[in-house]
Amino acid sequence: MDFITYFFACFTPLKIALMIGGAVGGILLGAAPGLSPTMAVALLVPFTFHMDPAEGLILLGAVYTAAVAGGSITAILINIPGAPANIATMFDGHPMARKGKAEKALYLSFLSSGVGGLFGVAVLILFTPPIARMAMEFGPAELFWLAIFGVTVIAGLSSGTVVKGLYAGSFGLLLSCIGENPVYGVERFVFSDMLTGGISIIPALIGLFAIPQIFTLVETIGQALEKQSFKAQKGVLREALGEIIRHPRQWIMGSVVGSFIGAIPGAGGQVAGLIAYDQSKKMSRTPELYGTGTPEGVISVESSNNATVGPALIPLLTMGIPGSPTAAVLLGGLLIHGLFPGPELFTKHADVAYTFIASMVVAQFAMAIFGIMISRYSHIVMNIPNIFMVAAVTILCVYGSYSVQNSMDDVIIMFCLGLCMYLSSRNSFSPAPVVLGLILGPLAEDNFSRGKIIAQTGDGLASYFLTGGVNMVVIALCAISIGWSIYSEWKMSRNNEARRAQATAATAASLSEA
Amino acid sequence: MINARKRLLETTVMFAIPVVALWMLDDISVDDAKFFPKYICYGMLILASINALQLWLYLNRIRPISWPTFLRWSLPFKGGPVPFPVRRVGMALGLMTVYVFAMETVGFYLSGFLFFLLSLLVLDPAKPTPAGAGRKAVNALIFMAVVYVLFSVMLGVVIPSGIAL
Incomplete structure (x- = not known):
């Protein structure tokens, strides 16, 4: 009832202008390689200090929502995720663009984002108390297994190379151990002073994804390879809407997965996108089309990553626990206005809290509408020659890495990781598992350490980590995920061998005829 | 093979x-x-x-x-059937390394402008001409001006200033 009371409070000219400005700005910031939603929101937090709390939060919320969706533009057009949440968008979005369906992929992305975002905000509004309770009931053991499940998913995503995918994920987990251990205060793998604070996610993400892409662009200067261009055509929007209507399973599953993952503190849009993609592939009638540019892949990922936005705010607003890195920055936006998250936020500052939540509904529409309008002209950006992209993206990468903590060390770490990834990518290693390991590493280790302490006072390690309904379900999901990936790899290799044999036979036949 | x-x-x-x-x-x-x-x-x-x-x-x-x-x-x-462009990738790597390590001393905007311009001049396979170099310098200047207005003026982000902007 409070929500309805305050819903109309966000329809003042200034607030509407802030929502539109935030949506457009967020899309552009999300689309810029290396500028993540976290950074976009972080950059804006100091500016909201001079605004009314509700107006400041409306701007931050609109930028947050739109930046997650805007990241899909670069993911689709130049194969660089604009935001961590768009990692899985590349898997089918970019192949679609390569097939000449860039416009359709972009429309699908914004429409799915709008649908998923609305679903997520509905969850935030309607199910705040039960979802927050459920997520908060997850103990260290459940959260540990959930993080491990996230890592096993990568095996399925690194199509054809399960071992390398798992190895890269483990390497990411190992990278997350660099620096001081928060529980025991001991430094690990610190062979240089710049590693004392560990590896920050944003510079690592920029380095792992953008630097190899920059070198690939350098390799292909003079050749039109990665840059995808298109001209807006009539009827594509209708076609995209048709795809959304034809694939309800994908966006329903994506929205549900996104909402569930988003409500769990620590997990975010990137994990939701990857899990939604994996599950969508497994439940599809045509899994072999995944990775080749199927609309189903884009719909499931984009609906899931935007569905995390609303639920990620549930633990933040109700208990002060941010559900994602961007939600953590939003927490700063609340605190600079003297607003402390918790039940009091909904009683003492109900006007701010509910106006902010209501504005998130309107922001989804603004994001979808302006996203579609902006994406029509994204081909202008894509007509820039590779050589310009190399220089501009490098400068943005350096700038993005530096501005997170105003640290040159981050720039050097970004550059070194990127160089290593470039060399590894030439040996079929993918950056996505490394990033996932790096993101989930602290979550896994922290909960493992806490679980270990609890287990030592109880029935022991095995009993604590290997029993309990949720634990067993997540462990089973881990096993199924790995087993399915191995089976898929075996099946793919068998199909490839059959195809190779057919091709050899056909060549031999044509040679004998000649 | x-x-x-x-x-x-x-x-x-x-x-x-x-x-x-x-x-x-x-x-x-x-x-x-x-x-x-x-x-x-x-x-x-x-x-x-x-x-x-x-x-x-x-x-x-x-x-x-x-x-x-x-x-x-x-x-x-x-690099398979297409020869790997060792020279071009090496030059890009060299430019990036110099840019990253010189940024703090030279300053973000000046080093960024020089990096942008040099990248366009060195990595472009087309034959360099004075008019082309001038156009590239203007492009580099416009890009850095946009970055300056957007991030330093509008968003007030702190960047390394070095000996110049």
Whole structure:
């Protein structure tokens, strides 16, 4: 009832202008390689200090929502995720663009984002108390297994190379151990002073994804390879809407997965996108089309990553626990206005809290509408020659890495990781598992350490980590995920061998005829 | 063609990373702090072993084992049928390295402008002309001006100023 009371409070000219400005700005910031939603929101937090709390939060919320969706533009057009949440968008979005369906992929992305975002905000509004309770009931053991499940998913995503995918994920987990251990205060793998604070996610993400892409662009200067261009055509929007209507399973599953993952503190849009993609592939009638540019892949990922936005705010607003890195920055936006998250936020500052939540509904529409309008002209950006992209993206990468903590060390770490990834990518290693390991590493280790302490006072390690309904379900999901990936790899290799044999036979036949 | 040396190098690196990490963990006195990374390293060693086994099976299936043949660099490592642009990638790497390490001293905007301009001049395969160089300088200036207005003026982000802007 409070929500309805305050819903109309966000329809003042200034607030509407802030929502539109935030949506457009967020899309552009999300689309810029290396500028993540976290950074976009972080950059804006100091500016909201001079605004009314509700107006400041409306701007931050609109930028947050739109930046997650805007990241899909670069993911689709130049194969660089604009935001961590768009990692899985590349898997089918970019192949679609390569097939000449860039416009359709972009429309699908914004429409799915709008649908998923609305679903997520509905969850935030309607199910705040039960979802927050459920997520908060997850103990260290459940959260540990959930993080491990996230890592096993990568095996399925690194199509054809399960071992390398798992190895890269483990390497990411190992990278997350660099620096001081928060529980025991001991430094690990610190062979240089710049590693004392560990590896920050944003510079690592920029380095792992953008630097190899920059070198690939350098390799292909003079050749039109990665840059995808298109001209807006009539009827594509209708076609995209048709795809959304034809694939309800994908966006329903994506929205549900996104909402569930988003409500769990620590997990975010990137994990939701990857899990939604994996599950969508497994439940599809045509899994072999995944990775080749199927609309189903884009719909499931984009609906899931935007569905995390609303639920990620549930633990933040109700208990002060941010559900994602961007939600953590939003927490700063609340605190600079003297607003402390918790039940009091909904009683003492109900006007701010509910106006902010209501504005998130309107922001989804603004994001979808302006996203579609902006994406029509994204081909202008894509007509820039590779050589310009190399220089501009490098400068943005350096700038993005530096501005997170105003640290040159981050720039050097970004550059070194990127160089290593470039060399590894030439040996079929993918950056996505490394990033996932790096993101989930602290979550896994922290909960493992806490679980270990609890287990030592109880029935022991095995009993604590290997029993309990949720634990067993997540462990089973881990096993199924790995087993399915191995089976898929075996099946793919068998199909490839059959195809190779057919091709050899056909060549031999044509040679004998000649 | 089997890219044996490339695969052997890859397998060696896959073993080397966890071995070095385990060696570095030896210095840590608190056992609990090395518990998690230690088990990750064990997992990586198992995966490296599986990869080595896959490599052995793969090589064995394609042709009989003949070690001297395996230790030959093969074409795919150099980028397949299209020659790998060693010079261009090397120049880009050099420019980036100088840019990253000079940024703090020179300043973000000046170093960024110089990096942008030099990248366009050095990496462009087209024959350089004075008019073309002028256009590139204008492009670099416009890009850095946009970055300056957007981030420094509008958003007030702190960047390394160095000896210049």
